[in-house]
Amino acid sequence: xxxxxxxxxxxxxxxxxxxxxxxxxxxxxxxxxxxxxxxxxxxxxxxxxxxxxxxxxxxxxxxxxxxxxxxxxxxxxxxxxxxxxxxxxxxxxxxxxxxxxxxxxxxxxxxxxxxxxxxxxxxxxxxxxxxxxxxxxxxxxxxxxxxxxxxxxxxxxxxxxxxxxxxxxxxxxxxxxxxxxxxxxxxxxxxxxxxxxxxxxxxxxxxxxxxxxxxxxxxxxxxxxxxxxxxxxxxxxxxxxxxxxxxxxxxxxxxxxxxxxxxxxxxxxxxxxxxxxxxxxxxxxxxxxxxxxxxxxxxxxxxxxxxxxxxxxxxxxxxxxxxxxxxxxxxxxxxxxxxxxxxxxxxxxxxxxxxxxxxxxxxxxxxxxxxxxxxxxxxxxxxxxxxxxxxxxxxx
Ligand SMILES: Cc1ncc(COP(=O)(O)O)c(C=O)c1O
Numbered sequence: 001x002x003x004x005x006x007x008x009x010x011x012x013x014x015x016x017x018x019x020x021x022x023x024x025x026x027x028x029x030x031x032x033x034x035x036x037x038x039x040x041x042x043x044x045x046x047x048x049x050x051x052x053x054x055x056x057x058x059x060x061x062x063x064x065x066x067x068x069x070x071x072x073x074x075x076x077x078x079x080x081x082x083x084x085x086x087x088x089x090x091x092x093x094x095x096x097x098x099x100x101x102x103x104x105x106x107x108x109x110x111x112x113x114x115x116x117x118x119x120x121x122x123x124x125x126x127x128x129x130x131x132x133x134x135x136x137x138x139x140x141x142x143x144x145x146x147x148x149x150x151x152x153x154x155x156x157x158x159x160x161x162x163x164x165x166x167x168x169x170x171x172x173x174x175x176x177x178x179x180x181x182x183x184x185x186x187x188x189x190x191x192x193x194x195x196x197x198x199x200x201x202x203x204x205x206x207x208x209x210x211x212x213x214x215x216x217x218x219x220x221x222x223x224x225x226x227x228x229x230x231x232x233x234x235x236x237x238x239x240x241x242x243x244x245x246x247x248x249x250x251x252x253x254x255x256x257x258x259x260x261x262x263x264x265x266x267x268x269x270x271x272x273x274x275x276x277x278x279x280x281x282x283x284x285x286x287x288x289x290x291x292x293x294x295x296x297x298x299x300x301x302x303x304x305x306x307x308x309x310x311x312x313x314x315x316x317x318x319x320x321x322x323x324x325x326x327x328x329x330x331x332x333x334x335x336x337x338x339x340x341x342x343x344x345x346x347x348x349x350x351x352x353x354x355x356x357x358x359x360x361x362x363x364x365x366x367x368x369x370x371x372x373x374x375x376x377x378x379x380x381x382x383x384x385x386x387x388x389x390x391x392x393x394x395x396x
Contacts, residue, residue, distance in 0.1 A: 001278040003377065006031035011378040019383045019390075020339040023317060023376030024171050024199060029268065030224035030377070036271040037226065040264040048261050049252060059263045066270025070231055073273040074197075074216065075207030080236045082253045083229065083266050087198040088122040089246070090217030090232035091165075093257070094194045095126045097243030098163055098215075099135055104244065112136045112161040116148045118359040119167050120196055127165070136160075145310035146175035146360045153185055163192045168200035168216075172343075172356040172372055173309035174318035176204070183212035192241060198222055198230075202276030203284065203315055208233055214241050220265060224377060225272030229265030232257075287375055288316040294373065294384040295319055301392040308357060308370065317375045320357075326395055327368045334394035338387055343370030 008028035011020050020028075029037075040062060048063050050056025067078045074081075084090045095113070102111050115127050117139045124139075131137045138156050142148050148166055164186055166177050179195050186193035194215035200206065201216075202223035208216055219230040234256075235241045249258030276283075298305055298321065308320040320343075323331075328342040343354040344367050357367040375384070 001032075001275050003275070003279050003283075004030055004032045007378055018337045018339055019387050021373045021375065021379070021383075021387060022339045022341050023379070024222070024372065024374035025341055026221045026227065027224045027376055028378070029221075029226055030272060030275060032275060033225055033268045033271045037264040037268040040267050044263075046263075048263065049250060059261070062263060062267050063261050066266045066273075069270035069274045069277075073277045074201060074218070074233060075209050075211075076233050077209075077236060079254075080233055082232045082234060082257050083261060083269075084217075084232055084257060085228055085262070086221070086230035087120075087196065087217045087219035088230075090219075090230050091120070091122040091194075091196055092126045093232055093243065093246040094165065094215045094217060095123070095130055095163070096246055098192065098241075099130050099133065100244040101242055102162055110136060110160045112138070112158045114138050114140060114153065114156050114161060114164040114191075116140045116142055116166055116359075118142050118146055118170060118172075118356040119165070120171055120198065123165055123167070123196055124355070142359055144361050145313070146170050146173050146308075146356070147177055147310060147313065148182075150178065150181055150185060153182060157185075157189050157191065161189065161191050163194060165194040165196065168195045168197040168206075169203065169315045170309070170356060171199045172354060173320045173360065174199075174315035175310040176200070176313045176315065178313075179213065180211045186214070187212050192239075199315060202273065202280065203317065205280065208235070214239070215243075220269035220272060223269070223272045223276050225269040226265050229262050229269045231269070283377065284316045287379070290375055290379060290381065290384055291316060291319055293381065294375070294388060297385060297388040298391065301388055302395065308360065308362070317379075319373045320370060321373065322362065322366050322370045323395065324366070324369055328371055329368065331371075331394050335390065337390050341372040341374075343367040343372070 044058050046055030046059035048060035067081050071078045071081045127137045140152050168179050169176050183193050192214040197216045198219045201218035214235045216233040221227040245256050247258045304324050306322045343357045353367050
C-alpha cells in the first residue's frame with residue numbers, strides 16, 4: 001500500500017487558504033480509506049450479525065479483514081482486537097470492565113489503580129468515576145518533560161494494585177512514555193497495564209504481544225480513518241485479560257461489546273491501519289524533518305519562544321510551544337489562517353487551562369501563552385514556512 005496522490009479537500013495548498021496544523025485533534029480521512037468505505041454505505045450494507053444470508057456474510061468478511069489489518073499494525077492477534085466507537089469508549093471499557101469484573105470476583109477486596117496526572121480526559125474522568133465507585137486511584141506526577149518515572153511507579157504499587165494506565169504518546173505535548181519498561185514493572189508485580197495509544201498507534205512501531213501490554217486503546221480518526229470507530233486490544237494469553245462488557249445487548253464482539261458493528265467505519269479503520277503500517281517509517285522521517293524545520297524557523301523568527309515536552313522522546317509530528325508574553329486569547333483572531341490548538345480554551349463560559357501543561361510545571365500564565373502545532377500526512381515545507389511567518393506576524 002502506498003500513500004495516495006489525492007489530497008483531501010480542506011487541506012488545500014492554495015496560498016491564501018488556511019493551513020491545517022491540528023492533526024492531533026483529528027486527521028482528514030485518507031482518500032484511499034474513503035474509497036474503500038464507500039461500498040459499505042451502498043451495496044454492501046449488510047449487518048455482520050445476519051448469519052443467514054450473503055449480505056451478512058459480506059459485511060462479516062469485511063469486518064474480519066479489517067480486524068486483521070488493525071491487529072497487524074499493533075502486533076496482536078485478530079481475536080484480541082475489539083471494535084468500539086472510539087478511544088474514549090475503549091478507555092472507559094478498560095477501566096470499568098476490569099473494575100466490575102474484580103468486584104464480581106470479590107465484592108469486598110480493595111482495588112487500587114494507578115495512572116498519571118497528564119492523561120487524556122477520558123482516562124482522568126473515568127478514573128475519577130472509578131474512585132467514586134470505591135476504587136483507590138493514584139494520579140502520579142510526571143517530570144518536566146511529561147514522562148512518568150519508573151521509580152515513581154514502583155513506589156506507588158500496593159499489594160492490591162490491579163491496573164496501571166499510562167498514555168503512550170501524550171496528545172498535547174507529544175512526549176513518549178517508556179511503555180516497554182513500564183510493562184516489565186507491571187508484569188513483575190502481576191498488575192495489568194493499559195495504555196492509551198491513541199496518538200501512538202500508526203505513528204510509532206509497536207508489538208503489544210512482545211512488549212507485554214495487556215490492554216490498549218486507539219482510534220480511527222487519528223490515523224486517517226473515520227471518526228466514531230476505535231478499538232480496544234485485550235491480551236488473549238500470558239495473561240488472558242478478563243473484562244466485563246461495558247455495553248450489554250446482542251452479544252457482538254464475542255459477547256464483550258454489544259451493538260451492530262459500524263462496518264464502513266471498521267473497513268475504514270482497517271485500511272487506514274494498513275496504510276500507516278506500510279508507510280510509517282518513511283512518513284515519520286519526513287514529519288520529523290518537517291517539524292525540525294518548523295521549530296528552527298520559529299526560533300529564528302520569534303525570540304524567547306520555548307518548546308514543551310521531551311527534547312528527543314517525542315512524537316515526530318508535534319510541536320507544543322510557549323510564546324512568553326503573548327496570550328493565545330489575544331492572538332487567535334490574528335491566527336485565523338492557521339488551524340491550531342491552544343493550551344487554554346474557553347469551555348462552557350469558563351477558562352479551561354490544560355492539565356497537561358500544568359502537570360509538567362507550566363504556570364497558568366505560561367499555559368495561556370501556549371499553542372499546539374501538529375503536522376500530518378498533507379503537511380509540507382511550504383506550509384510550515386508560511387505558518388511560521390503567520391505566527392511571527394501575529395505577535396505585535
Ligand atoms: C490520547 C487520546 N486519547 C483518547 C482520545 C479520544 O479518542 P476518540 O475521539 O476516538 O474518543 C483522544 C482524542 O482526542 C486522544 O488524543
